[in-house]
Amino acid sequence: MTKNSYTRSLEILRIDSSSRYADSVSRHLTDHLVARMLREYPDANFTTRDLAADLPLPTEAFVDGSLYSLQNPNPTMQAAVQLSNEMVSELLTADIVVLGMPIYNWTVPSTFKAYVDHVSRLGETFAYVDGVSQGLLRARSVYILFTSGGTGIGSEKDFATPYATYLWQTLGIQHVEIIDASGLLFNAEEKTRNAKIQIDQLLLPVFA
Incomplete structure (x- = not known):
C-alpha cells in the first residue's frame, strides 16, 4: 500500500532509549x-515513548500479572502490568516504529531491554503456532537510528543490531531499516552529517 492509497491517518510510534x-x-x-x-505524512499521528523517563524494571508482580492476570486477576497484578499494557497498546496501534538506539557497552541500553521485557507478551505481541513463534504487530517497518562511540555497526563487537533486528522480526516487523551513526568518537560531525544524509535519502514505504 502506498502513501497515496492510504485511507486513514498513519500511526507512528517514536521510541527514545x-x-x-x-x-x-x-x-x-x-x-x-x-x-x-x-513532511511526507502531515496528517500522521505521532506517539512518543521515552524509555529514560522512569521505566521500571520488570518485577515478580509484573511477571505474575503478565502470565496469570487473565486467568486469575487481582489488583496487585493489574497494577503491575498497567504500564506494560499501555506500551503494548502503542505497539499494536503503530504502522511504523522509529527508534533512537545508542549502543552502550557493545549492546542495547538497559532501558531498551527493560522495554522489551515489558512488551514481549505472549498472546498479545507474539504467539506460538504449531510450536513456531509468530509476531502479532501490524507495523511492517521499523527505522532504527544507531549511534555509538567506537563500536562499528556490523562489527564483531556489535551485539546491538543483531538483537534489535531479531526482536522486531520476531514480533512481526519484517522491514528493519538501520541508520548508521556509529563511531562518534572519531569525527562526530561527519558521522552525524552522513546519518542525516541517510535519513534524507530513505524511501518511506507504508505497510498497513
Whole structure:
C-alpha cells in the first residue's frame, strides 16, 4: 500500500532509549527523521515513548500479572502490568516504529531491554503456532537510528543490531531499516552529517 492509497491517518510510534537528552545524538537524529516523516505524512499521528523517563524494571508482580492476570486477576497484578499494557497498546496501534538506539557497552541500553521485557507478551505481541513463534504487530517497518562511540555497526563487537533486528522480526516487523551513526568518537560531525544524509535519502514505504 502506498502513501497515496492510504485511507486513514498513519500511526507512528517514536521510541527514545538514550539516557541523555540535550547532548543525545540519537535523539537529535530521531528528531530529524520525525521531521522528514511529518513532511511526507502531515496528517500522521505521532506517539512518543521515552524509555529514560522512569521505566521500571520488570518485577515478580509484573511477571505474575503478565502470565496469570487473565486467568486469575487481582489488583496487585493489574497494577503491575498497567504500564506494560499501555506500551503494548502503542505497539499494536503503530504502522511504523522509529527508534533512537545508542549502543552502550557493545549492546542495547538497559532501558531498551527493560522495554522489551515489558512488551514481549505472549498472546498479545507474539504467539506460538504449531510450536513456531509468530509476531502479532501490524507495523511492517521499523527505522532504527544507531549511534555509538567506537563500536562499528556490523562489527564483531556489535551485539546491538543483531538483537534489535531479531526482536522486531520476531514480533512481526519484517522491514528493519538501520541508520548508521556509529563511531562518534572519531569525527562526530561527519558521522552525524552522513546519518542525516541517510535519513534524507530513505524511501518511506507504508505497510498497513
